[in-house]
Amino acid sequence: MHELSIACNLVEIASQSASDAGVEQVQVVRLRLGALAGVVKESLLFSYDIAVAGTLLAGSRLEIEDVPVAIFCSSCQTITTLEGIQSFCCPLCGQPSADIRQGRELELIALEVADVQPPHT
Amino acid sequence: MYNPRILEVRRGVLEKNDLLAQRLRARFNAAGVTVVNLVSSPGAGKTSFLEYTLRNVSEQGLCSAALVGDLATDNDARRLARSGVPVRQIVTGGNCHLEAQMIADHLEEWGLALEDLDLFFIENVGNLVCPASYDLGEHLRIVLLSVTEGEDKPLKYPVMFNSADVTIFTKMDLAAAVEFDRAAATAAVQSVHPGMTILETSAKTGQGMREWLNWLTAFHQSHQL
Ligand SMILES: Nc1nc2c(ncn2[C@@H]2O[C@H](COP(=O)(O)OP(=O)(O)OP(=O)(O)O)[C@@H](O)[C@H]2O)c(=O)[nH]1
Ligand SMILES: [Mg+2]
Numbered sequence A: 001m002h003e004l005s006i007a008c009n010l011v012e013i014a015s016q017s018a019s020d021a022g023v024e025q026v027q028v029v030r031l032r033l034g035a036l037a038g039v040v041k042e043s044l045l046f047s048y049d050i051a052v053a054g055t056l057l058a059g060s061r062l063e064i065e066d067v068p069v070a071i072f073c074s075s076c077q078t079i080t081t082l083e084g085i086q087s088f089c090c091p092l093c094g095q096p097s098a099d100i101r102q103g104r105e106l107e108l109i110a111l112e113v114a115d116v117q118p119p120h121t
Numbered sequence B: 001m002y003n004p005r006i007l008e009v010r011r012g013v014l015e016k017n018d019l020l021a022q023r024l025r026a027r028f029n030a031a032g033v034t035v036v037n038l039v040s041s042p043g044a045g046k047t048s049f050l051e052y053t054l055r056n057v058s059e060q061g062l063c064s065a066a067l068v069g070d071l072a073t074d075n076d077a078r079r080l081a082r083s084g085v086p087v088r089q090i091v092t093g094g095n096c097h098l099e100a101q102m103i104a105d106h107l108e109e110w111g112l113a114l115e116d117l118d119l120f121f122i123e124n125v126g127n128l129v130c131p132a133s134y135d136l137g138e139h140l141r142i143v144l145l146s147v148t149e150g151e152d153k154p155l156k157y158p159v160m161f162n163s164a165d166v167t168i169f170t171k172m173d174l175a176a177a178v179e180f181d182r183a184a185a186t187a188a189v190q191s192v193h194p195g196m197t198i199l200e201t202s203a204k205t206g207q208g209m210r211e212w213l214n215w216l217t218a219f220h221q222s223h224q225l
């Protein structure tokens, strides 16, 4: 179970990004999670609520976008996404491919924030 | 005044570990040492495999050292030290995987001269889940699958088997006794990682160890070019 440690890393970089931008309140943290990242979504969501306690992100919600694996098939010359992660074969022609183009993401992409004062006034 | 907006960020959650791992890899490259990260489920035979390997690379005139992670004990380090090469233990204190920072800290405290080494082995904590996400700066991630633990392990732990470079079927001396289905195990590995190299060994009888050592030495040499 390393999701708590992942959640702590996430909270650390999200808090840092927020305070660097002078943000006072974060409502939503948006994360892209690849199927090959090795992180269990439910455990991460659970750990997130523990990890935010007492930080700038307390009370915020974690929104996770699932990113499927995509492989490149040299026969079809096409990138296609896979349903799961147990069979790395081209869905079009069945040829195995280890050429992974997507699916390892574990990335903080954005914060939905609220400034007490609009930044431009 | 309440003014919601979107702040774009785009940062890897493991960026700290990844950056440190890249720095470690650069150090290893500069020192000319090949670094191997051994992963498996608990008890698949990492320490036994490594003990055999350390003894034999020494006989071949190669210099090696090993860093071994364990949740609570230093038993594995004591076993490995019998091979006569420098060995150091990382007691993770319950942490289920090694991280690049631990490798960096231990190298620092250890004062090991990397330049004098050809091969540096890291035995990860026995766990097929968590270590998959943490780059340690290794050149080779080797996953061990013992014949006693079921041919479908790769399908149950696809992330780890996909992230590894080589699979080693261990405890081959027990293959017949447990009716190990080599074809099924191979198919499972190839399904989650097409083209992955598979080797078969026994640390008890030495079966397949020659092939493994040749493979490793060849990798080390090609890596040095
Ligand atoms: N028959 C047989 N037994 C083996 C072999 N390799 C290891 N064992 C036995 O399997 C058990 C576990 O081996 P270890 O080498 O300690 O396994 P490990 O993966 O290092 O274990 P952890 O570090 O605790 O995860 C021990 O009882 C070993 O004697 C082998 O090739 N053949
Ligand atoms: Mg061990």
Ligand SMILES: [Zn+2]
Residues within 6 Å of the ligand: A073, A074, A075, A076, A077, A090, A091, A092, A093, A094, A095
């Ligand atoms: Zn195809």
